[in-house]
Amino acid sequence: MTMPSDIYQHLILVDCDGGRGSIFDDLTLLKDLPNNCLLHLFWNNSDVAINEKLQRLKTNAQCHLHPSLLLNVKNSADAELIYFLGKSVIQYSSIIIVGEGDEIYREVVESVNKDFGKKKTIELVKIDDSKSCLLKLIEQMRKRNNENDYCEEKYRLVQGLPYAKCPLCTKAFKTIAARNAHLQAKSHKQKLVTNLMTDIKPEQKILQPNMSTKTTETKTKTLQCPHAPCSVKQKKFNKKGLKQHNKDVHSKLEMNFSNGSSLVPH
Structure with a gap:
């Protein structure tokens, strides 16, 4: 099982059966997805119309498609969604299931809340208006990003995942801990000190702890x-x-x- 990242991330699981795939009719909205969000779409692939609609998303790095493996089997998409959630729940900070108020989804939400408590946010969202649903989800994720001090400018999307950018070079890392370890490299450590010192007024430099700047005081005897x-x-x-x-x-x-x-x- 993949270990959780220390970067705040959203997982959106969408049960696209029952017409719920229509929330992706306007693909232009996807450009506004926060870069720490992944969408996983599940549906019964016997529906030709929904297959054609959702296959348009396969080139989007933040969208992953899961047509059911079995044809014409009721609830096959539900089962695959729940199976995927069980494998992935530990990796994400915020999880939203988009589906009807099925008892099985409510049971899943209750189980996750019981196991993780306040350490993880999971909720079931029912679609009232397909045209505004995706927009509302995007607004909700941005709000949670603000609440959790996630700044998109500090991260780069790599294969659909947010990687923490190094502020001193072009590299990016899957975890903040890995980025911080990279910054401790000898070449970067000196750059960090230099950058910090540039932001300090000359008269303040002698007050900064752990800096290599030395000061001497000359006293004139009167x-x-x-x-x-x-x-x-x-x-x-x-x-x-x-x-x-x-x-x-x-x-x-x-x-x-x-x-x-x-x-x-x-």
Whole structure:
């Protein structure tokens, strides 16, 4: 059994018998499917009209066709749909079954809810208006994508499945975990740091943890004139400035004092 992806994905299972295949009359709507959605269609292939209609979808990477293997067997499409769901239920975050309110589908929904609880969303949708049904499904999936922080721009459709894109190269990965491991490669790790630093203002860079940028602080020691009295007692000097101050001011005072003059300069 395929292990579940950590990418949020939708699975839409459509029982196309009983005229329900008419929701695909307008194929232009399929271009609006979210890239994390897969459609699986089931029907009794003895119906020539529905065969022709649904076979038009076989080139769409997000649509998978399941005509029944047995001819003219009632409920053969239902059985195949349920069998497929049993194989795939663990892989998808959100599952919608499009069909009538058959007891067998309600039983399936209840069983999945019992086994998975809130970890998985599954529901049965009945078609009221075939023209708007697909549009409503697309709107519902986009709403759930928003609720689960799924951003389509970060993913690429690969063979009908969403792959997580690497933001630094052209590669894409089936799981987010695989993409993150790829980003830890030596070549990418340096690019990530560089990209992060480009978004940081110069004065903020010294505050960022785990960055290789080194900063040095230069402190200038300030000195006061030690002479008393001194007309500029409160002024602060660096070492060179204090030496010059003593030479310019106090050396003259000392000379005046030796000549009997006052210590206070005039």
